[in-house]
Amino acid sequence: MNIQERIAVKLFSSDLPTLQSIEERYPQRVLPADAMVTRVAPSPTGFMHLGGLYAALISERLAHQSGGVFYIRIEDTDKKREVAGAAGTIVRKLRNYDLVIDEGPLPSGDEVGAYGPYTQSKRADLYHAHIRELYVQGRAYPCFCTVEELDEMRKLQELQRARFGYYGQWAKCRDRSEEKVLELLQSNTPYVMRFKSMGDFNKKITVADLLKGRRELSENDQDIVIMKSDGLPTYHFAHLIDDHYMRTTHIVRGDEWFSSLPLHLQLFELFGWTPPRYGHYAAIQKMDGTSKRKLSKRYDAEANVEYYTEVGYPRVAVLEYLLNLADSEFEEWRAAHQDTSYTEYVLRFERLASSAGGALFDLVKLESISKDVIANMRAQDVYECAVEWAREQSTAFARVLEDQSDYAIQSLSVERALDGKGRKDIAKWSDVPKEISYFFEPFTLTQDQIQLLKGISQDVLHGSIELFIKTYEDTDSKERWFEKVKEIAKTYGYAESQKELKTHQEQYKGYVADIVKIFRVLLTGRAQSPDLHAIMKVMGNERVFRRLKTGLDLL
């Protein structure tokens, strides 16, 4: 055994699969010619960033609109950051987000798909087999530099105004003698494996980014770490092996990866593989005082996808908002196709490209989209979503909804057509309690609420309520009912319309709206509400009269 072989024995397990056997294990996918295979690759930190959902959404759309495959892969090579149980959590969140996921882990821990395992920590042999191949070709080497040594190197580079990093003359372990390497290995010195780059920083490569277009970047000359001292690969290396064998065709990822694209391309070339097409988008920004910054996991609640679930934005509203950021033409399409699912919209890279700039997150716009989404839902569906939300976030309210489900649905039907098209006053499920609370018992009027009626004389208050009780019939049509209210108004010196009041201001104390306000306050406790006639129909005679009579006593 020569010295190189002796080193290899120390470095690699003897039963690694051959590259050829791996290729055979993961055959080319049988798909239409222009079908895309895309993925979302979260780390199991328990946190799902809005940007991650954005990338997932775009990737999912690209795959499925082209007849391709969309899968999840868990990137858990950083054991320091990993949170126990987080992989299941993130898979559950993604799978609950109405995205169709063809392959990958299930919340249970099982997985579907023939290209697995879909969790990187279970693929160590694959990575090691390829690192061994690089080593044999002289394109990888063990590095024994300690963290302290690397820190010092960095300081020196700073001092000398040199580019930071492990390259050229700075790459101390690159040309270590084999005797020394073997000696260090035999004394069990910790090491990492580095890629021996053949790049020249002064040479440029041209890349065709899916979103940015053609760009020039310097070749990579950094001897990047491909395997850490714990034996797990770094992202750079792992994603490459995985995306190749999982037969990924298109990768949409954050801008933070753009700088390492030359490295990734270099590695693909080395193995003789066709790289997937990459597209890089800028992170979603947020206003902080007067300056913009990246939406931050640490400081911004809305960076966490969980936030939207807790506050209760419909999932589809969040997705449509993100689609809007991705492709502004979607907005026009949505206006023209109000009753169609967003999945009918076809994303195009030319349009996606414009989103590469880094959009500022706009909660107001999300609310607007969300109101439209909810306004287009049937009362029954609004009810079901509200209950689903309340079960997690507000159990008392959930109980009310569930105990009186028919009544609750009725209350949500006010000014809502049977097939949808309703009021736009609910933007999120947490708005529902305050929108319909007055329908439910116990209902009591506070002094503040009674104060809403100040300015109307006692005579008018008592007289009109009594007259109302005497004449109201729940079978009355809206028109018939309103005729009656107008009569009451006239009886007490109020105009029957605003127009009439404006023309003969001096003859009236007010107009019919002031009279309706009396009933509105006594029935709902507020000065503004949806159509009062519709509300009364839902409440029913008994409740209406009881509230009016109770109110009468308080005035």
Place this chain on the structure above:
RNA sequence: GGCCCGUUCGUCUAGUGGUUAGGACACUAGGUUUUCAUCCUAGUAACGGGGGUUCGAUUCCCCCACGGGCUACCA
């Protein structure tokens, strides 16, 4: 420090070597409505700065400013 990416109304953006620089959200006003929410109409509001190239530049080039990213045994 080095290297990259970016910059059109408040926000998301469309767009072009000659446009009244368009739309959406937000905002303001008016109209409809029993209040509110809708709905309808109208309005305010933008090409970061400086140099070039050009008959002409928001559009092409250079510089600057500003914002963002990378520069880890994190992804």
